[in-house]
Amino acid sequence: MNINWFKYSSPQTFYPLAGRMIPWFAWLATAFAVVGLYIAFAIAPTDFQQGEAYRIIFVHVPAAWMSMVIYIVMAGWAALGLALNARLSAMMAQALAPTGAIFTFIALVTGSLWGKPMWGTWWVWDARLTSELILLFLYLGFIALQSSIDDVRRADRAGALLALVGVVNVPIIYFSVKWWNTLHQGSTISMGAAPKMVTTMLIGMLLMALAFWMYTIAVALMRVRCIMLERERSSEWVKQLSGVNL
Amino acid sequence: MNKAWVIILRRDLLLALRRRSDVATTLFFFLIVSSLFPLGIGPEPAVLSSIAPGVLWVAALLAGMLSLTRLFATDFSDGSLEQMLLAPQPLALLVTAKILAHWIVCGLPVVLLAPIIGLQYALPNDALLVLVLALLLGTPALSLIGAIGAALTLGVRGSGLLIALLVLPLYIPVLIFGAGAVAASQHGMSAQAHLSLLAACSLLSLVLAPIATAAALRISVE
Amino acid sequence: MQWASWTAFFNMGGYAFYVWFSFGLTALCLIWEVLALRKRSAQALRLSRLLAQG
Secondary structure, three states: OOOOHHHHHOHHHHHHHHHHHHHHHHHHHHHHHHHHHHHHHHHOOOEOOOEHHHHHHHHHHHHHHHHHHHHHHHHHHHHHHHHHOOHHHHHHHHHHHHHHHHHHHHHHHHHHHHHHHHHOOOOOOOHHHHHHHHHHHHHHHHHHHHHHOOOHHHHHHHHHHHHHHHHHHHHHHHHHHHHHOOOOOOOOOOOOOOOOOOHHHHHHHHHHHHHHHHHHHHHHHHHHHHHHHHHOOOOHHHHHHOOOOO | OHHHHHHHHHHHHHHHHHOOHHHHHHHHHHHHHHHHHHHHHOOOHHHHHHHHHHHHHHHHHHHHHHOOHHHHHHHHHHOHHHHHHHOOOOHHHHHHHHHHHHHHHHHHHHHHHHHHHHHHOOOOHHHHHHHHHHHHHHHHHHHHHHHHHHHHOOOOOOHHHHHHHHHHHHHHHHHHHHHHHHHHHHOOOOOHHHHHHHHHHHHHHHHHHHHHHHHHHHHHHO | OOOOOHHHHHHHHHOHHHHHHHHHHHHHHHHHHHHHHHHHHHHHHHHHHHHHHO
8 A cells, every 4th residue: 555654654643544444354353253263163173183172273373373473563663663763653562562462371371271181281381382471571571661661752662672672582582492392292384394284274273363363453453542542632633532622 | 982981891890899788789699599499499409409500590690680770770860871872982882881890790799609509509510610601601691681671771660670570581591591501511411502502692692782772771861 | 064962062072171261261351352442442532531621
């Protein structure tokens, strides 16, 4: 879309645009979720090794993917905000963080719930789960830093720098955790290797991942609108929105 | 350009020398925390020597982190930090002087005290040697990464705990390689890979952390 | 369809707790997020109105 980007870089113009976009993404999320869940429960066959419990991967793996994707996108917005000194980019980064943290939490809990019937313990210190746990700490640190700094612009920039430092560290942390422990079952979906899963399972997971992605966009837009309302609450356009007779 | 760097280093060391309690508290904290674990777990040498690498490294991490809040705060309150920001020398370079001073005051004593504490944990002699080497290679990374956290949280309420939350996840690779080195030598294997990775962490931090710290200082002060 | 009956579906081969807790928790988290945001938005608008009138 080669529209004039800078027109929408002010909260006042982006607010209604975001508002119009949200329903679209909400509907897409619902549609993908319905089809994905249908495949997850009605079409995907029973795994002969893991029984019905494996169906948890239809939320666990997409949530884990989202937790990582959101962090990278968040760091991208942070970089943009620092480079262009743009408020809206910083607000987008701030808007994405809680959703990322929630998906990380979901990935951890569902991973644990999958692990109990499979490996017999509620928690396994394998590379992937442990890295997810550390990712949760990175999200929480970002959120904590931004909420502790009173000056909004300083909070934006400090958070952005932290996100960038984090994103550089994530591969290092992942490598070191893998070095430390290699118990987790090998990645069942990798770029080059053939998936060890039946195709229907793969499609189901991808659809759920798309559902989560659409959901994330919708929710991030909702949150960024809230952030805009809170920051600009004394400006004219917000007052008009709140229904004050001027 | 070198003169300013040396002046800052010397100033920080002098100030630390005058307030010797800073060095002492870091050391005592390290000592106390490492004494807590045997009290909590039990005195069997076999158990202690198996947890020693992890415990000693975690204690070193936490001890180093305690002093981070002071890294820039005192300079900020007396105005000298602003002078550094305005100085013609690159801020990233000046920052390395402060970080070096911090390491000499807080990191190096831990490295020197560690073998004595390692004896309390029934570590064999070559493991003790690897411990010292690992801490020597790894604690610079801890000071460097910690500086980023200190710069980001400058002047913020509750910055002590906040620094911990921000910086501890980033410390994890150093912890893994450092403790792994000692554990490897305990099991009779070569710690070379771990030590090389530790050195790599410190070198990478040396290159990148001062830049990030300088950027964070500008964000916090301006 | 592969389920013998609705009972078999809910039972999930004995793993009912794990499977349904996972999906249920996920749904709960996501719905909670949306509801919390709605509330936050309403609060922000209300505060703006109060500030304008006050």
